[in-house]
Every structure is written in structure tokens, then in C-alpha cells.
Amino acid sequence: MYGITDFSDSLNSTKNKFYGIKLWVFDIAGTIVYEGNLVYKTVCNDINEVLMRAGKSDKQARLELCLEYSAMSELFEQLKAGGRNVVLNTGYDAKTASEIFTTLGWSVGNQVNASIIADDVDEGRPDPDMITLTTKQFNVDNSQQVLKAGDSGINIEEGKNTGCGLVLGVLSSAQNEQRLVKYSPDAVLDKLTELKEFI
Structure with a gap:
């Protein structure tokens, strides 16, 4: 098992990496969601409508995957209060990303420090262009000071x-831990908000 528990057991050798992270980059679709909370069914439906209009019906959010606003916002606030920058990045185009942000009620300068989309760079994932652009925007010269979670x-x-410096997999979407481990992340979390215990 390669989950958060095992990662906790090795904190002596890895916790210092969290202290050195200045830029926290999170994927949007599939990462900033929470399992089993149907309170946000309407939001899920709204996001699905946005994705459908953008021709991304294959990326539809399952109804049981709904946004955990309070916990996610608390995580972002905790990071920013410690002088860290929170950035969301996505492979979606500008229109789709903007509509998703509007649906969530989130905006750059409030919940997050920046948002980087595929339209902003020449090459999308898995190329490093989006994160590299982000490091330039925030004057982070050392990529070891960047965390990426998706x-x-x-x-x-x-x-x-x-x-x-840290690359994390998150089990908030369709891919299971066994599949994510094949890509050799530093750890696999059940959900993004588990990062709170390492900040």
C-alpha cells in the first residue's frame, strides 16, 4: 500500500520538503473534489453542463463526486496564510476554465493566487510548460520548491x-492507487485536503 499512511511513517525524511515548498500547483478537474457528498449535486450538474458545452462529455463528473467547498477553501487559506502561493492548472481551454471558476464562485486573487490553462502555453501536459510559466510568474527559481498534485x-x-520537489497523486477521480503508483509519485492521497496535516 502506497498511501498517506505510509507517507506519514516516513515524515522524518520527507517533511522538510513540505517546509520548502513555496508554490502549490493543483489540477482542477478530478482533483478538487470530495467523494460521497450529494449536497453539491446541483454544482456537479452545473459543471457537467459546462463540460458538455465544451465537448468534454467524456470528462463528466460523477454525481457522487462533489466539491467540498469549506475544506478546500480552508486548505487554500491555510497555505496562503503561511506565505505560500496556490495555483490551479488545467488542460481545459480558457472559456471552459472560466465557466468552471464562475460555477464554483472562485476567482484569482481570492481563493487562489493564479490559474494557468493549456491556452497559456505552447505545450500542454505532460510537458512542464504550464508549471514553468507559473514559476516565472511567482519568481520561483528552483523547481524543488514546487508541489504538484493531480x-x-x-x-x-x-x-x-x-x-x-513533491509530486502527489490524489484518489478523487477514476484512477485507483495501483494505476497512479505506476507513475512513481512521492505519495498518493485519498483526497487533497489531507495535505492539511503536513502544512
């Missing part, structure tokens, strides 16, 4: 190709 193998590859 729910798919291509997210993990993006982080590793950038040379991020």
Missing part, C-alpha cells in the same frame, strides 16, 4: 517532468 498519471508526469 488525480491522473499525466498530472504526475507533468510534475516529474518539471522537476517538482
